[in-house]
Amino acid sequence: AQTVTQSQPEMSVQEAETVTLSCTYDTSESNYYLFWYKQPPSRQMILVIRQEAYKQQNATENRFSVNFQKAAKSFSLKISDSQLGDTAMYFCAFNQGGSEKLVFGKGTKLTVNP
Amino acid sequence: AAGVIQSPRHLIKEKRETATLKCYPIPRHDTVYWYQQGPGQDPQFLISFYEKMQSDKGSIPDRFSAQQFSDYHSELNMSSLELGDSALYFCASSLGTGSHGYTFGSGTRLTVV
Numbered sequence: 001a002q003t004v005t006q007s008q009p010e011m012s013v014q015e016a017e018t019v020t021l022s023c024t025y026d027t028s029e030s031n032y033y034l035f036w037y038k039q040p041p042s043r044q045m046i047l048v049i050r051q052e053a054y055k056q057q058n059a060t061e062n063r064f065s066v067n068f069q070k071a072a073k074s075f076s077l078k079i080s081d082s083q084l085g086d087t088a089m090y091f092c093a094f095n096q097g098g099s100e101k102l103v104f105g106k107g108t109k110l111t112v113n114p
Numbered sequence: 115a116a117g118v119i120q121s122p123r124h125l126i127k128e129k130r131e132t133a134t135l136k137c138y139p140i141p142r143h144d145t146v147y148w149y150q151q152g153p154g155q156d157p158q159f160l161i162s163f164y165e166k167m168q169s170d171k172g173s174i175p176d177r178f179s180a181q182q183f184s185d186y187h188s189e190l191n192m193s194s195l196e197l198g199d200s201a202l203y204f205c206a207s208s209l210g211t212g213s214h215g216y217t218f219g220s221g222t223r224l225t226v227v
Contacts, residue, residue, distance in 0.1 A: 095211075095212045095215075103159075106156050107156055
């Protein structure tokens, strides 16, 4: 079974600075997808970024980018120019290609301080 | 743009009662998922439906059942509620498998007292 590990339960960063959230996963599959979801206090789960395992290029969405290291099974999220609105719980998630369900990590609570 | 609609937003039930949660997916999305998120926990997959047929099943208790109707909306029925069922219940939808990521609803907060 696939597992997703987020080793940082909580992190904080100053506004405008850069922060990196860690995620590792375990799978024997070659076809899979990785995601970062954001859950602010409003509790809505919002898709931040998606990475296809067969693509070597790291995904980027505005201030959010990933460092995907397939051999190391690592998928970290970098948030540049942090904003107060980035304060949220961040979940790393795994989807095996062809499957429907997402497997989530335990989450990292990020606080952006003014 | 239309999002995933869940109702109700909040629900309070007593032990041993029954609850029904509703989910209206994004139009044209053919797959619906239900997740349970306990306090301070990550979301746990319960069940999914593709084209109105159950397609995958996770850690869903036997006391729970779900279905997807002809208009693609889905309902999660929970009977003999227990205190441990108190959680945030998310519905999500996608077009095809979860490989493209889901769109989640805002969740239903169920409190069992």
